Amino acid sequence: MSELLIMPLPGNEDLAERLARNLSAEMAPLEYRRFPDGESYLRLHADPTGKTVVAVATLNAPDDKIPAVLFAADLARDLGASRVGLVAPYLAYMRQDQRFSPGEALTSRTFAQWISAHFDWLMTVDPHLHRYASLDELYTLKGEVVAAAPALARWVAEEVDDPVLIGPDGESEQWVREVAALQDLPWRVFTKKRYGDRDVRMHLPDLTGLQQHTPVLIDDIISSGTTMARATRHLVENGFRPPLAVGVHGLFADGARDSMLEAGISRIVCTNTVDTPESVIDLSRDLASRLRDL
Template sequence: MKMILFSLPGNEELTALLAKKMDAEIGEATLRKFPDGESYTRILSHVKDKCVVLVCTLHEPDEKLLPLYFLSHTAKSLGAMCTCLVAPYLAYMRQDKIFNEGEGITSGFFGNLISGFADSLTTVDPHLHRINSLGQVYHIPNTVIHAADDISRWIKSNVENPVLIGPDSESEQWVSEVAKNAGAPFTVLQKVRHGDRDVEVSVPDVDKYKNATPVLVDDIISTARTMIETVSHLKTAGMKPPICIGIHAVFSDNAYQNLLDSGVEKIVTCNTIPHPSNTIDLSDVITKEVKELMQHT
């Protein structure tokens, strides 16, 4: 089946990488707004009997969703065999329960919406906190890509004498996996409660790691509060300035600059959301998984 990739605005760089590795063409489309604010969609490339791959990372999703919806349906109306969504970052996954009376579980609503116009979904490390699998939310063939191996390889090649730091006990499983593949030790910050308002955070065996380069790893860096707090604890413990690694560079408001100003050595993210910190390229694994998923679509 022939593939043609369409990039939603802001996804051009990743789309170019994927098209080259898939040996696929990049489609042309016009996406703009009418003077009254309504969306206009026109596909300029031939899509009949082809699999249309829509590349659109879904941070700040509300403005992107309608053009994506129109593009998918327009492609099918022109004879496309299928429309496959590649959304490296998947929005609304945190809203997976009712926290307050009167709310809806919007992760499910969003999943139903996308499942209604895309034939498959490929994403990277979605937030599956209270959800066992993506298939509970998205009722279409889907693939979840894990960035841990690529992060481990980057650490192994670029960081001398690394030690991975987990901000709390919940992070231990994730941090230990990356550390194992990187061939590096890891430790987790420990909280010692002296009273209701007196909590001390310590680095176990800090003397053992005084000459190591601390590496903080998290899936989403949004407000960066957790990382900034962890950087402060490491500084208090007398450790070197850390390297901060995140999969998804959400960076709300001034979070990126605030994290830089906290005293880190470097901030590194994967290219799931376009950002100046993008250093770890996931296009190889995305290409592989999209090809495999399409065989079953």
């Protein structure tokens, strides 16, 4: 394996340093700023000749970030890097995978083409795949997916007394089921039923015998927080103690935290795929382990 250089894009320094320590790898500081006209300036303060450069850039709010990510990849290659990979713990543009109305852009495919053209491989955490079975349907580079479930399971086992894991909707079931299996914990999932075009209701799962457990709501993405808030209200109204909310990716749209806390959630916790105050579950060890395999 060629020598590794860990190159953090702006805002990713903490995770990059954790990866470098786990891998005993050298950091490659990237100087980035904008000219007065808004264009980007980049300078790499390391020699990448013959080395594998690992760009670290989580891609929430991607429209502000993607030019610098692509420029950095080309810069490393132009300066002699043998390979350039991307660690993007949160991978954006997975939503628009079908035309629901005529003329809509399939941005998931376009975005995948950009990344595939500039990098040799991509590593991400639990991408939000809907109609795609895997990253290979979109990306032409080598794609590696790291599961957050082991880290979530470790955190729940260490931090929560007598947990019962609950999925706020059907899409969350895969994460809830996997985390529960790793620690042999009870789990349930809310169901939704449609009674009309605009009348969709959540139904509490059968929690008989689990009333004394601490509810832990688990989902992959916390964005608006609406589903988590609704599930919380159902639990509290049915006599359960205030639940914890645990997410893989904490995106937090405006007002999301307030709506979740107002609903009765006792604590919100996420992994550090996105840097937020709630990002207390560190995935650097899991990412580093897979990077060694690459």
